[in-house]
Amino acid sequence: MVPILLKKLYEKMDEKTRASEQQFVPYGILGFLGFCGFYFFNTHYIGENAYENITIRATAGTLALLLIFRKYWPEKLKKWMPLYWNFTLCFNTPFFFTFMFLKNSGEVMWLTHSLSALIIFLLLTDWISCLTLLCLGIATGSLAYVLTTPYPHLPDNISTFLIIYVAMVGHALFASHRNSVAHKERINTMRTLAGAMAHELRTPLGGISLIAQVLKMHIPALVTGYKQAKETNPDLEDADTEYVEKAPDEITLTTRNAFNVIDILLMNVKGASNDAPKETCHIKSTVENALGAYPLTLDEKAVITCNLKEDFTFQGNELFMRHVIFNLLKNALYYVKAANKGGIFITAQQTPKENILIFKDTGKGMPSSMVPHVFDRFYSKTQHGTGIGLAFCKSVMESVGGKISCKASEDEHTTFILSFPK
Numbered sequence: 294m295v296p297i298l299l300k301k302l303y304e305k306m307d308e309k310t311r312a313s314e315q316q317f318v319p320y321g322i323l324g325f326l327g328f329c330g331f332y333f334f335n336t337h338y339i340g341e342n343a344y345e346n347i348t349i350r351a352t353a354g355t356l357a358l359l360l361i362f363r364k365y366w367p368e369k370l371k372k373w374m375p376l377y378w379n380f381t382l383c384f385n386t387p388f389f390f391t392f393m394f395l396k397n398s399g400e401v402m403w404l405t406h407s408l409s410a411l412i413i414f415l416l417l418t419d420w421i422s423c424l425t426l427l428c429l430g431i432a433t434g435s436l437a438y439v440l441t442t443p444y445p446h447l448p449d450n451i452s453t454f455l456i457i458y459v460a461m462v463g464h465a466l467f468a469s470h471r472n473s474v475a476h477k478e479r480i481n482t483m484r485t486l487a488g489a490m491a492h493e494l495r496t497p498l499g500g501i502s503l504i505a506q507v508l509k510m511h512i513p514a515l516v517t518g519y520k521q522a523k524e525t526n527p528d529l530e531d532a533d534t535e536y537v538e539k540a541p542d543e544i545t546l547t548t549r550n551a552f553n554v555i556d557i558l559l560m561n562v563k564g565a566s567n568d569a570p571k572e573t574c575h576i577k578s579t580v581e582n583a584l585g586a587y588p589l590t591l592d593e594k595a596v597i598t599c600n601l602k603e604d605f606t607f608q609g610n611e612l613f614m615r616h617v618i619f620n621l622l623k624n625a626l627y628y629v630k631a632a633n634k635g636g637i638f639i640t641a642q643q644t645p646k647e648n649i650l651i652f653k654d655t656g657k658g659m660p661s662s663m664v665p666h667v668f669d670r671f672y673s674k675t676q677h678g679t680g681i682g683l684a685f686c687k688s689v690m691e692s693v694g695g696k697i698s699c700k701a702s703e704d705e706h707t708t709f710i711l712s713f714p715k
Contacts, residue, residue, distance in 0.1 A: 303375065304691065310375040313417060314665040317360040317378075320417070324357025324385060331406075344396040353389050356381040379426060386414040387430020388437070395438040399448025408457060415465040427462065502548040509541035549588050571693075574611045576641050576650055576713075577604040582611070583618035596629055596636045603641045605648040607713040609693035617689050620682040621652045621709055628707060629656035635706075647695075650711040659701040667699050 328350045360381065363374065390407040397403045415423060439445045448454070516534045523529050580601060589597075607614075625637045635655035642649045659667075668687040686709075690697040694714045701707040 306375040306379065309419060309422060310378045311665060312669065313378065315662065316417060317363060320413075321357045321359070321361035323413075324360075325354045328354035328357065328385070328389075343400070344393070346393075346396075349389060349392070353385045356385060379422065382414065382417060382422075383426040383430045386410050387427050388434040391431045391434030392437050394454070395435065395445075395448065396442070399450045399454065404450070404454055404457075407454070408461065411458065411461055415462070420466045423462070423466065498548050498551050502545060505541045505544035505548070508544075512538060512541060546588055571608050571610055573606050574609055574614065575604055575606055576648070577601040579611050579614050580618060580639060580641075580650070583615040583622070586615065587619055587622055593626055596626075598636060598638050600638070600640045603643045605641065605643055605713065607648065607693055607695070609689075613689045613692070617686045617711070618652075620686050624682065625652065625654035625656070625707070628658070629654055632657040632704070647715060648713040650713070651708065652711065653706055653708040655706045658703045658705045658707050660703045661701065664699050664701050668697070 332345060332347060332350045356377075360378075363371070366374075390403070390410050394400075394403045394407050414426075418426065516538055519529075519532060519534065580599065584597070584599075622637070629635045629637065635657075638651070638653045638655075640651040640653075642651065668683050687697055690711060695712050697712070698710045699708065700710070
């Protein structure tokens with residue numbers, strides 16, 4: 294039970310860390326310059342009575358600096374990024390400024406520094422991480438002060454400091470809670486609208502599909518009669534009989550495509566459920582069934598290349614996984630058409646540690662700045678996107694114990710890597 298809880302906690306931490314990746318470089322630059330630069334400022338201009346600690350400052354500056362070069366870390370270290378990021382936030386803000394504030398007897402300068410750092414800290418954390426890291430950092434900073442001070446005592450202005458500190462944290466948590474409530478309301482509104490839209494559209498689409506079936510039954514006889522009449526009366530107006538014969542199939546394909554779009558939208562809004570029945574699924578048959586169910590045109594089929602020789606199994610719900618393929622396929626087709634070039638490549642691979650499905654398109658690609666946000670709900674840069682498709686894909690992969698990641702280069706490719714546990 295404990296390992297499962299720890300795994301869930303780490304996955305949540307990893308999710309929040311990936312959401313903050315765009316801030317790593319500016320935080321690293323600001324942190325390194327701030328911690329190291331203020332050391333020389335304090336020692337030269339504040340006076341000899343001011344307490345300074347080059348070791349703690351160098352540690353804080355180095356922790357921030359290493360974030361700038363995270364892309365060059367060894368692969369074995371990258372997996373510990375969530376712990377490193379949270380440790381850096383805890384050490385560089387609540388620990389460091391609590392320790393230095395107490396060491397300098399509550400000097401006004403350190404009161405100002407602490408509150409300024411707190412603002413940045415609040416912008417980088419959610420309310421759970423904020424409370425956890427603040428409590429841990431303040432407690433360890435206070436302990437370090439007690440252990441390194443012969444006669445520890447509280448500053449005279451500690452009550453003023455705590456009032457301002459708690460007020461700022463409280464306001465930040467209140468704002469975070471309101472954003473969370475607004476986010477949930479937005480999701481519920483989308484679910485309601487999607488359900489109403491599906492109900493209103495399914496009925497006429499079903500009627501159109503039924504008419505197409507009736508036409509398909511009677512058009513051959515009508516075409517045969519027309520051809521006979523044409524032979525008898527050559528002056529009869531010409532008609533494109535081939536187009537007329539294909540019309541019912543075209544109507545059926547169009548309505549099927551519309552039904553498919555509705556199903557994808559409803560599934561994305563509803564999200565993946567951990568209560569859904571799971572079974573042993575083969576990735577090859579799952580992908581092939583998804584491609585068979587998606588209403589692809591002949592031109593769209595021509596740009597898709599599958600290499601599923603390294604078939605593997607996973608424990609999950611095939612319907613959900615099929616909709617993951619639908620979402621990735623829909624996005625890939627959009628970018629290939631937008632670029633008017635490229636293809637779609639779906640590859641299954643087995644590695645010693647995990648099984649992988651690679652979904653790559655060489656169409657328009659995307660800027661690297663977009664990559665950290667593609668799985669965020671409601672984040673979309675396409676004209677008709679809702680920003681819920683890739684968030685759904687992520688929730689499905691997490692429900693099977695796997696993960697999904699993205700690599701992209703503008704005007705070159707967009708690659709999604711779906712990792713399944715062995």
